[in-house]
Amino acid sequence: MKILDGKQTSNDIKDELAEKVLQLKQAGKRPPHLAAVLVGNDGASLTYVGSKVRSCEKIGFDSTLIRLEETISEDELLDQIDKLNNDETLDGFIVQLPLPKHIDEEKVLMAVDPEKDVDGFHPANFGKMALDMEAFIPATPFGIMELLRRYKLDISGKHAVVIGRSHIVGRPMSILLSQKGNPGNATVTLTHSRTQNLAKITRSADVVVSALGVPNFLKADMVKDGAIIIDVGITRVPDENHPKGYVITGDVDYEAVKEKSSYITPVPGGVGPMTIAMLLQNTYLAYSRKHL
Numbered sequence: 001m002k003i004l005d006g007k008q009t010s011n012d013i014k015d016e017l018a019e020k021v022l023q024l025k026q027a028g029k030r031p032p033h034l035a036a037v038l039v040g041n042d043g044a045s046l047t048y049v050g051s052k053v054r055s056c057e058k059i060g061f062d063s064t065l066i067r068l069e070e071t072i073s074e075d076e077l078l079d080q081i082d083k084l085n086n087d088e089t090l091d092g093f094i095v096q097l098p099l100p101k102h103i104d105e106e107k108v109l110m111a112v113d114p115e116k117d118v119d120g121f122h123p124a125n126f127g128k129m130a131l132d133m134e135a136f137i138p139a140t141p142f143g144i145m146e147l148l149r150r151y152k153l154d155i156s157g158k159h160a161v162v163i164g165r166s167h168i169v170g171r172p173m174s175i176l177l178s179q180k181g182n183p184g185n186a187t188v189t190l191t192h193s194r195t196q197n198l199a200k201i202t203r204s205a206d207v208v209v210s211a212l213g214v215p216n217f218l219k220a221d222m223v224k225d226g227a228i229i230i231d232v233g234i235t236r237v238p239d240e241n242h243p244k245g246y247v248i249t250g251d252v253d254y255e256a257v258k259e260k261s262s263y264i265t266p267v268p269g270g271v272g273p274m275t276i277a278m279l280l281q282n283t284y285l286a287y288s289r290k291h292l
């Protein structure tokens with residue numbers, strides 16, 4: 001078993017971006033600029049957005065965190081997005097999800113200028129991705145593809161099983177794995193909460209991407225010997241012995257499954273850091289389209 005080290009790989013990507021920023025600054029140009037909009041005070045969202053902003057600072061990108069009250073109206077949020085769309089000093093921005101229940105998420109994501117949509121959540125970007133056109137690709141599936149690419153894992157013709165059909169991870173993941181290219185060319189099964197005989201399907205998988213959000217869901221008897229296991233789960237499980245009062249737990253029963261796998265992503269230190277690195281990569285892409 002080998003570990004797919006997302007922490008190390010994301011640091012490599014961040015170092016590469018930091019080098020590019022240095023070159024921009026030497027040429028007298030401003031660095032890329034990412035903004036994040038956070039509505040409310042959800043603990044996990046605060047942590048993720050904080051990481052995104054810190055990573056920008058670390059590599060020399062400009063960053064802006066816009067914090068809005070939980071009670072903000074949909075119209076006020078849409079006004080804020082309009083401002084960001086028209087801010088020429090800004091290359092890309094994200095609206096951290098989930099949003100409060102009184103706000104229509106679809107309406108908000110549709111309001112983001114596709115040229116600044118570095119999360120790749122706007123239908124224009126999703127559609128382009130599905131059609132193999134250049135697009136912003138959602139950071140988590142993009143990070144998983146990049147991890148496979150950098151570890152030179154050949155999945156062509158292999159059976160890849162994705163668990164979960166979310167718009168952010170499972171659905172785009174299923175598209176990317178099946179696309180022509182390397183990594184790609186996989187035969188993909190997209191499974192979800194209504195799937196029958198899931199274990200039978202995962203047992204035939206050469207690659208499993210689990211994006212379900214159920215801690216320790218994927219057991220050793222559900223995977224084939226030698227499979228590549230990608231764990232997207234990041235559930236906070238209460239744990240009194242931990243200073244924070246919880247531990248971040250993946251979808252995969254790691255200790256047991258790792259013995260059967262050829263490659264596996266740990267949690268933490270697998271997919272999570274890759275997501276942030278690819279968001280930065282997308283921000284650089286947004287910048288370079290307009291300025292390079």
Ligand code: GUN
Nearest residue numbers: 094095096097098119139
């Ligand atoms: N919430 C969970 N994952 C994500 C993500 O990748 N981007 C945004 N904006 N919100 C999220």
